[in-house]
Amino acid sequence: MPEVFTRTIPNAPEDDRPLEIISDHEYGKLTSDEYLYTSKHPVGEPFLKPEEGEPTYIIYLATYLNFLLLIIIGHIRDFFGKIFKPKEYEDLIEIDGYAPWYDGFESFYVRRLKMRIDDCFARPIHGAPGRFIKCFNRKRDGKYGYLYDGTSRECLNLSSYNYLGFAQSSGTCTDFALDCLKYGTSACASRLHLGTDLHKKCERVIADFVGKEDAIIVSQGYGTNANFFMSIADSKTLIISDELNHASIRFGIRLSGAIVKVFKHNDMKSLEKLIRDQIAQGQPKTHRPWKKIIIAVEGLYSMEGNMCDLPELIRIKDKYKCYLFVDEAHSIGALGPNGKGICDYFQVDPNDVDVLMGTLTKSFGATGGYIAGSQELIDKLRLDYITQGYSESVPPPVLGQMISSLSVINGDLNPGEGKERLQRIAFNSRYLRLGLKRLGFIVYGADDSPVIPLLIYLPGKMPGLSRSLYDLGIAIVVVSYPATPLLSARARLCLSSAITKEDLDDLLIKLSDVGDQFFLKYNSKKLPIEQVLSTLVEDCKKTNLDF
């Protein structure tokens, strides 16, 4: 049959497999009770910085050279391109008295580095991004374009934020969401103008789940942070922010007009020193005392795979009378014996954290964010939080997904299912992490984190890794500067309860091969794959995931 290529993305092909197989491909069945684990931090023990391997300095040097080369070639291509292919540069020059849409300098990185490996990003998919993800096959055509042949490849999904495996097109939660269609497809008004009983119920369920008095929901996680800080901070407030905080938090802080100080990622000593100095110095110029100090951190950092040191943060905030904001976008659901996030993981009282923010995009297969806090805070926010007044509120099917998935985790709906999901993600995370470590890869982050950044360092290796894994049927995300520090380009593996232990074995075998092929096993200590797999199940359940 002659292949027909289209430039537009084809429609999703019909899936005529039996429902049973489809749902198994979205959420794999548990194959043995051995493959379960409960994750929590031992109370009272200090939270140590996870041990992270270091490559030899040659790797660093090579990475610099790699960037240098790419930049030089980029400039050369720009130089000649402007002369010989002026048409391609039309976007960068003034035309008819109008400035270009964006600057050549500003866009250099994207044009000359990212565009080279553009096929590793934004692979279009179809269907629920569960255990497997169906990516459309495509090949590049010209500068921006792709050609599609209408087929797709089912890849093991290590890329979606689907920690608890709720990305499903059938099952309890989906049925519940479908049922909520009787409330319509949209909220069609802002929350301040009109709410429904479903909104109220959902707010209640979330507040109870995270252990706060009340909660407020917003239709997007980004929008939750981006517009939140102006409600609690003004220019006489100091916000102390972790240097690796998510863009939405930084945007929100900037909009609030508060003064920001940044502390080194997860460095509690420098945080404490900063707070002491700031309280002593007071506001700039006037030296008046700060009105309040807010510490903003994330529960689980999605690029680093490690958690904030919550017990220490609470000690500091209590000692210095600061307020603590924790963004639980990635930790809610994914961490803790009951899936209740970072507080659950460290066994601290959620009321010790002043503002718990989170999103239901990641663990619960819904979309949108919430802010949970004291009644006083939430009442105030209902009137004072701009997304409540000016933006759409959460649409009913999404509310349905939120309510049902939280109820499953709670055990109110389908008792037992939630527990299994929680224990599977905990096991999977430790299993893969230890496996990768023993194979000689350098991975970042805490043992229990479901996000595993696998260090590539050299940006030149990113496309190779991404493409070969794709060809082997594995979908991963590769990131580098500016999303990470310049030197540490990485692949990010996001685990899910939907993945089975057998999938992970298969993944480890393939990754081991590819790792050898691309010299990614930077650690000096490494074991052969057979040896790694032979004891991995028992070893990954030991308290410390040492080599």
Next chain:
Amino acid sequence: MASSLVISTTTTTITSIATEILNRQLSDGQNLPPPPLSQTWQVILNTFIHHFLKFLNLLNKIPGGPVVLRYIKSSYQNDPIRSLFEYCLFIFALTYFFTSKKKENKSEIVKFSSKEIDELCNEWEPEPLVKEVINLQEWQLKSIPEIVGQNQFNLKKIIINNNTYNDEKQSIKNFASQDFLNLNENQRIKDAAEVEIKYAGVGACGPPNFYGTQDVHVRVEEDLAEFLDSEQAIIYGQDYVTAGSVIPAFLKRGDLCVVDRNVNNAVQKALIVSRADIEWFDHNDMDHLNQILTQLKPVLDKQKPIKRRFIVTEGLFANSGDIVNLPKIVELKNKFKYRLFLDESLSIGTLGITGKGVAEHFNIPRAEISITIGSMANSFASSGGFCVGVSSMVHHQRISSNAYVFSASLPPYSAKVTSQAIKVIKENIDSRTGQSKLMTTLHKITNYTYQTLSRSSNTNLNCYFDIVSSPQSPMIHLQLKETYREKLNLPLLYGNSSFITTGKPSQYPNKFDEYFNLECFLLQKVIDLILTKSNILLTRSKIILEHEDLPVLPPHLLINLSASVTKSDIDMLVESLDAVVYSIFKNIQAENDLINLTNEILNY
């Protein structure tokens, strides 16, 4: 940082001596006894030179190092002064590099001992995280309506202020929803959503650039682009963040925008974040705009290279319900070579014979509008926002627009719903007039409502309210008449004007305003009474005064129309509104009457 500073100053003073020693070291390559110098200098120098030589040795080993070494040697031998100069330059670069991280003004920092800091920390008493909702404001919390069941035109049950309204015999007519085309109740839309949820689940579980883009997302972008006659479209996860993400992607420090004074909150915040230079023109005042553009021209003509310039305004204004004077703006923007940013969140799906917004309303090609943003959460009965325009502009957003890059994609079913909604709007186009049937229905009822409202027989309504929205807007804004507001001593505008007068937004949120609160309450009384008496749900503009950066119009009573409203609904609405207005306003004729409402507020 401090130590690097010290080193650099000492090193520059001793360079001259070091030169001599180095001279020997480099030319002979062996240690000669150093020249007689004072003791301390000698120690410093020796260690310095020791380290320097070690460094040179190290350099020799690194690949490429010998070249650098040879360069240092030869440059030194040819011209010691130049070498010294280069050396100073190198040190300068280093110190500059290390100190360039923003440093507070040293003189401002007071030195404290650790004990003093302890004391200060103990003494410090922060304010609470938020100020409590004051009791004068509590009624606002209670007045948020809660529908039991779907947000649709005919409601069965609704709860406001703990009162349940449900009439067995008659449904409550909902004029508070923004579902202008009534698609939220459309079974075909629901079916499309159901099919998609059964295929792909609810959430997209990933940002668009990382496996979050599904076929339906691409489809809806194509559909939107085609519907709005533009090259490409991009979708966002929420309508409110769209402006805040698109504007800063194109407007940077040094760029210029000329903005209508009455733009909505989303655009205000977007402008603050962009840090572009802003000029304000009076609301929809084209002479003023012309004047500003003319004044700016001589300055801008000298600009080299030219910066981006935008005129920023809204299609159908959210704050006042009137329509932008698009033909004149397009003329001006082309004359002065500005681009046009237009927020069509409320106008797309409500204006134009096939719902394509103000551009179609005025018969102006979409290409004249460089950036159009809109919302899918109103007329399309879906969720999220979008932006349409030329390919290179849209493409830039896919990598540089915050809310697109750093947030998960829209749920796939929402994308599907929008596609379906566009299909429904485009159906049944009259081949003779080119009008969409659905849009015609909405336009007809809108027209009828304005006629009915402005009938002279509504004596009370006419006595107390002005219709401030344009007669094509399905969101009808009623504002208390100026003469009446004067009588009650209500101000012309609320909020602050610092953004307009100083160019910088106020550093603090606006304070609670008692009159604003009272005026809102007055409107709420109308809403409550008409709901009780006639089973009609109206709403009012719910401005969050604290976070408005521009002067705020008085609160408005809002009547949101939709395609399923009938003429008899309107007749009933107007008739009972007129009566309700009379019964409420007859008792409030002076400032004191208004202030006496405070008691009622506290007991609401």
